[in-house]
Amino acid sequence: xxxxxxxxNLIPKIPGLRLDAIDDEHRxxxxxxxxxxxxxxxxxxxxxxxxQGQAGQRRLGIVTAYFVRAGQTADQAIAMRLRKMGRSARNxxxxxSDLSVREAAxxxxxxxxxxxxxxxxxxxxxxPKEGGEPAKSSETPLNPAEVEEWLEIFxxxxxxxxx
Numbered sequence: 001x002x003x004x005x006x007x008x009n010l011i012p013k014i015p016g017l018r019l020d021a022i023d024d025e026h027r028x029x030x031x032x033x034x035x036x037x038x039x040x041x042x043x044x045x046x047x048x049x050x051x052q053g054q055a056g057q058r059r060l061g062i063v064t065a066y067f068v069r070a071g072q073t074a075d076q077a078i079a080m081r082l083r084k085m086g087r088s089a090r091n092x093x094x095x096x097s098d099l100s101v102r103e104a105a106x107x108x109x110x111x112x113x114x115x116x117x118x119x120x121x122x123x124x125x126x127x128p129k130e131g132g133e134p135a136k137s138s139e140t141p142l143n144p145a146e147v148e149e150w151l152e153i154f155x156x157x158x159x160x161x162x163x
Contacts, residue, residue: 002042006096013119036062046074075101082108
């Protein structure tokens with residue numbers, strides 16, 4: 001089931017992302033791209049307060065991002081998108097903790113998740129180990145003797161001009 005996401009509503013729910021960061025939208029889109037790749041899902045994410053001249057739709061890999069022009073909100077854009085979908089809205093899940101967005105989803109027959117619920121889903125998808133922690137690397141770290149051995153190998157190559 002594809003997702004319509006209220007981007008600025010989701011950002012503060014994801015550890016490591018902040019609304020006041022200059023690249024918050026870009027970083028969220030990167031996470032969503034990986035989520036889509038792993039789950040074979042479609043995502044449309046809506047951001048309000050687009051910078052002057054930056055409003056519009058952008059395909060960013062497998063994620064479609066909508067940067068909503070000043071004077072309109074992402075909430076309004078999501079509600080309008082749901083109305084345009086008509087009956088097919090029931091095949092979508094809306095992600096927002098905003099009550100008006102969730103109400104628009106309910107009226108359209110779409111499913112809905114809070115931003116907190118989706119953030120948990122996203123974290124568990126991207127870090128499948130129990131508790132949402134990243135999986136440990138299967139590589140064994142080098143011990144100090146192995147590090148010294150590799151340094152000697154590279155230094156001897158440098159001396160012979162094999163760099």
